Amino acid sequence: MKAIVVYESHWGNTAAVARAIAEGIGADARALSTAEAIGAALAGVELIVAGSPLLGFSLPTESMLKGMATNAAKDPTPPDLSHPSMRAWLETLPAGSGRAAAFETRIWWSPGSAAKAILKRLEALGYRPVGKGERFIVEGKYGPLRTGELDRARTWGAELAQEMAGER
Numbered sequence: 544m545k546a547i548v549v550y551e552s553h554w555g556n557t558a559a560v561a562r563a564i565a566e567g568i569g570a571d572a573r574a575l576s577t578a579e580a581i582g583a584a585l586a587g588v589e590l591i592v593a594g595s596p597l598l599g600f601s602l603p604t605e606s607m608l609k610g611m612a613t614n615a616a617k618d619p620t621p622p623d624l625s626h627p628s629m630r631a632w633l634e635t636l637p638a639g640s641g642r643a644a645a646f647e648t649r650i651w652w653s654p655g656s657a658a659k660a661i662l663k664r665l666e667a668l669g670y671r672p673v674g675k676g677e678r679f680i681v682e683g684k685y686g687p688l689r690t691g692e693l694d695r696a697r698t699w700g701a702e703l704a705q706e707m708a709g710e711r
């Protein structure tokens with residue numbers, strides 16, 4: 544099954560989870576940033592898994608990213624702002640009929656959901672959801688991921704692949 548795990552990630556947590564999900568799905572799955580998941584990378588893809596951090600209780604907005612660029616010097620490490628937001632990527636994603644799943648990285652107690660917003664947009668484009676959205680937890684504002692979350696991401700990826708295989 545050809546699958547891509549697309550991520551927005553500014554401090555690396557979501558990217559690490561995306562790579563673990565891709566490992567769990569199997570050899571034909573690749574983790575790609577929103578800058579990489581365009582054009583030929585989308586051809587023949589049967590499953591799109593898309594994830595972003597939860598920032599300011601929501602899927603990051605363009606104004607948040609602008610603010611992050613302005614305030615970058617105050618962060619412990621500067622944010623990676625080299626790729627488009629998940630929001631912008633979803634705007635350019637062509638309609639499709641494949642399957643889709645969504646995830647977010649976040650602190651455990653926060654209200655809001657990025658995964659729900661991602662899945663809603665993917666469904667509006669015609670992709671059919673597989674599995675429920677998933678959340679992966681960081682220990683502080685910038686990470687690191689809580690111990691065990693990468694294993695959980697691998698397991699979730701494997702479950703998505705199994706669910707797809709079971710429907711064939």
Ligand SMILES: Cc1cc2nc3c(=O)[nH]c(=O)nc-3n(C[C@H](O)[C@H](O)[C@H](O)COP(=O)(O)O)c2cc1C
Pocket residue numbers: 551552553554555556557558595596597598599600601648649650651652653654655681683684685686
């Ligand atoms: C400016 C900022 C705002 C954040 N807002 C939230 C939030 O509202 N809710 C939450 O659960 N986590 C929040 N977080 C934590 C991030 O979601 C978490 O660190 C995430 O894993 C970052 O992903 P990344 O490393 O892939 O960029 C925030 C972090 C930052 C730096």
